[in-house]
Amino acid sequence: MMNHAAFAAEDAVTAVAAPAQPGRHFVSLPPRRARDCRKASLSRMDLATSAVLMAGSLLDSMKASSPRHAMSPAGADHEEWIVSFFHMHPWLLLAFFPTLPPSLQPIIEESLPESQEKHPSALEWFEGVLAAAEGKQIVMFLDYDGTLSPIVEDPDRAVMTEEMRDAVRGVAQHFPTAIVSGRCRDKVFNFVKLEELYYAGSHGMDIKGPTKVSNHKAKADEVLCQPATEFLPVIQEVYETLTAKMESIPGAMVENNKFCLSVHFRCVEEAEWDALGREVKAVLEDYPKLCLTKGRKVLEIRPFIKWNKGNALKFLLKSLGYAGRGDVFPIYIGDDRTDEDAFKVLRNMGQGIGILVTKFPKDTSASYSLREPAEVKEFMRKLVKSNGIKKG
Numbered sequence: 001m002m003n004h005a006a007f008a009a010e011d012a013v014t015a016v017a018a019p020a021q022p023g024r025h026f027v028s029l030p031p032r033r034a035r036d037c038r039k040a041s042l043s044r045m046d047l048a049t050s051a052v053l054m055a056g057s058l059l060d061s062m063k064a065s066s067p068r069h070a071m072s073p074a075g076a077d078h079e080e081w082i083v084s085f086f087h088m089h090p091w092l093l094l095a096f097f098p099t100l101p102p103s104l105q106p107i108i109e110e111s112l113p114e115s116q117e118k119h120p121s122a123l124e125w126f127e128g129v130l131a132a133a134e135g136k137q138i139v140m141f142l143d144y145d146g147t148l149s150p151i152v153e154d155p156d157r158a159v160m161t162e163e164m165r166d167a168v169r170g171v172a173q174h175f176p177t178a179i180v181s182g183r184c185r186d187k188v189f190n191f192v193k194l195e196e197l198y199y200a201g202s203h204g205m206d207i208k209g210p211t212k213v214s215n216h217k218a219k220a221d222e223v224l225c226q227p228a229t230e231f232l233p234v235i236q237e238v239y240e241t242l243t244a245k246m247e248s249i250p251g252a253m254v255e256n257n258k259f260c261l262s263v264h265f266r267c268v269e270e271a272e273w274d275a276l277g278r279e280v281k282a283v284l285e286d287y288p289k290l291c292l293t294k295g296r297k298v299l300e301i302r303p304f305i306k307w308n309k310g311n312a313l314k315f316l317l318k319s320l321g322y323a324g325r326g327d328v329f330p331i332y333i334g335d336d337r338t339d340e341d342a343f344k345v346l347r348n349m350g351q352g353i354g355i356l357v358t359k360f361p362k363d364t365s366a367s368y369s370l371r372e373p374a375e376v377k378e379f380m381r382k383l384v385k386s387n388g389i390k391k392g
């Protein structure tokens with residue numbers, strides 16, 4: 001069995017990911033058994049995704065995302081992580097699972113434990129994804145950084161390619177599509193530049209419908225949800241304080257994402273990380289209503305409210321009129337810990353799939369994986385193509 005700890009580090013300037021259970025989201029499999037719970041508890045910290053960072057864990061957590069030791073080559077280990085025993089035709093087994101007599105289901109499940117720890121490629125298992133979505137309304141949710149654009153050193157240069165834009169445009173012509181990002185909504189819109197999409201910025205705390213009327217149910221230019229407006233002054237205040245403090249740390253950068261802040265340390269010498277973390281924590285001591293979470297070489301400061309990308313996903317499904325409907329198939333693609341909240345929502349709903357973008361094995365609640373933004377683009381193209389074929 002793979003040692004997840006060995007792969008906790010990540011983040012060369014280019015990709016991200018996590019582990020899930022293929023098929024879990026397609027059918028109603030029995031709840032996890034004792035062995036799974038034990039594994040889950042062992043990896044609680046990793047699975048906590050955007051959970052608040054605990055005191056004392058900050059430097060460790062920052063280091064955990066550092067490629068201090070050589071990454072495992074995206075070869076054998078990744079293969080082991082993505083491939084499962086029934087990888088050839090998993091959808092057949094999963095499709096029939098609910099129809100099996102209850103007495104047989106535990107026996108079948110017993111034969112699956114290994115596969116449940118795998119994260120098959122959504123491209124290689126594309127037919128399985130299609131089979132699971134058959135007859136259902138697909139709704140597409142896309143993270144931005146590391147999913148639609150590669151990770152780069154300068155956050156202001158994380159542009160997406162024209163080809164990627166075309167792929168997103170294509171998907172949006174067929175399915176309601178939302179961008180769900182930690183970025184400020186205006187900023188992510190300026191990168192994506194597609195008016196027909198929903199945008200959930202600031203980790204879902206700023207949701208707006210399409211500015212161009214599409215064939216979906218959106219009301220043009222309507223602000224749909226801003227659950228943290230009361231925090232705007234305090235976020236601005238902390239932004240100014242932190243910007244001043246970070247001036248003494250070469251390479252540190254504070255990004256104002258409107259309802260949250262990002263303190264970037266990708267370009268900071270590792271010897272300075274502890275000082276950076278301490279400064280950030282010290283500032284936050286005066287703001288008990290704000291909390292600290294972690295992304296890819298970034299500390300995120302957000303309002304202490306129960307709202308994350310998972311809530312944004314649920315909110316958007318409801319706004320589209322899909323809440324509680326069994327004929328909806330949400331697909332969420334993301335690469336970051338903050339995306340785990342959305343993967344968990346899908347897992348709990350037992351509907352749709354979460355796809356983690358990563359080149360390395362990771363703990364995740366997503367059920368599928370893709371290696372990099374180029375594969376995300378390819379997946380979207382295939383989805384559009386198959387939808388066209390089905391209709392035409």
Ligand SMILES: O=P(O)(O)OC[C@H]1O[C@H](O[C@H]2O[C@H](CO)[C@@H](O)[C@H](O)[C@H]2O)[C@H](O)[C@@H](O)[C@@H]1O
Nearest residue numbers: 144145151152153155158181182262266296298
């Ligand atoms: O939810 P996302 O759309 O994935 O946004 C998460 C954060 O992404 C950005 O930072 C990350 O990407 C940068 C550009 O590639 C990279 O330099 C940085 O190290 C990454 O953490 C963005 O700048 C943050 O504000 C977002 O919170």
